[in-house]
Amino acid sequence: MNEVEITYKDGAFVNHSQHNTKPHDGITIYEVLRIIEGKPLFFDEHFERLKNSCDKISQTCPVEHAELYKILIKLSTKNKIQTGNIKIEVRFKKDNRSILIHFIPHAYPTPEMYNNGVKVGFLHAERHQPEIKTDQPEVRNKANQIIKENNLYEVLLVNHENEITEGSRSNIFFISGKKLITPPLNQVLKGITLCKGLEIARDLEIQVVYKNLKSDELQHAESMFLTGTSPKILPISQAGNYRFNVNHPLLKEIFNEYEKILIEDLKLY
DSSP: OOOEEEEEEEEEEEEEGHHHHHHHSSEEEEEEEEEEEEEEEEEEEHHHHHHHHHHTTTTSSSOEEEHHHHHHHHHHHHHSSSEEEEEEEEETTEEEEEEEEEEEOOOOOOHHHHHHOOOEEEEOOOOOTSSSOOOOOHHHHHHHHHHHHHHHEEEEEEEESSSSEEESSEEEEEEEEEEEEOGGGGSSOOOOHHHHHHHHHHHTOEEEEOOEGGGGGGOSSSSEEETTTTEEEEEEEEETEEEOOOHHHHHHHHHHHHHHHHHHHTTTO
16 A cells, blocks of 8 residues: 555644544444545445444534545545555534544455465454444454464454354354355444345345354354455354365355346446
8 A cells, every 4th residue: 555645634634643443432323435536435335334333323424425425535546546445533522512533544454365265363352332333342352463473364353152243343244155154234234345245145046044153063064264354255164173165166156146246236326
């Protein structure tokens, strides 16, 4: 990623050094979306989720649909960045609110990762409000530590009932035979890529079972993959001591359909 010089803060484009992206003691609602060829991917869906997250904490989204789109395009142009991840932060503290929009570092999977899959581990942790995209720095920091120490791509969150819910920054699907298994949507942060995966399953008439798998039940899954802004549709080769088929035909079919949807979405604007 190019060196970021410009960010957007409360109505103005300012030098990146003039704003603070550190966690604060209020509530932060955020979205991370991907810029491809200078265009925001799945923009409508990200805006709708941002608005819904604000609604769920009885707050008003401080930016309108068309205005936010223009900000993202200008931010990409001003920083001369055509590909990358942008974070939108809406911070609420008592009667004050602030909006920050800025590029963040990204690590997209390599072609080898898509071909050979990635390794993931486990973290016993739960989101406080799984349906709202809010900062939870204690989980993020612990996840980053485990990922770094064990040379992993991601860690899967395991709740108090020993059930796998989601990745620390992704959602998960399991494949068993000709059906997909994913945790109940009201127990996870419903990612945009997750929703696209479910749309693909519906269009291809693939059965989806909404069920939590315990970590010791992974032996029953033939294949497993992550979904997310950066990974897109990413095969998992190994989770703990369990290994999975990264070439499962159902996984390949979903991956190919997702790439088609991605291209079509970028054409909309």
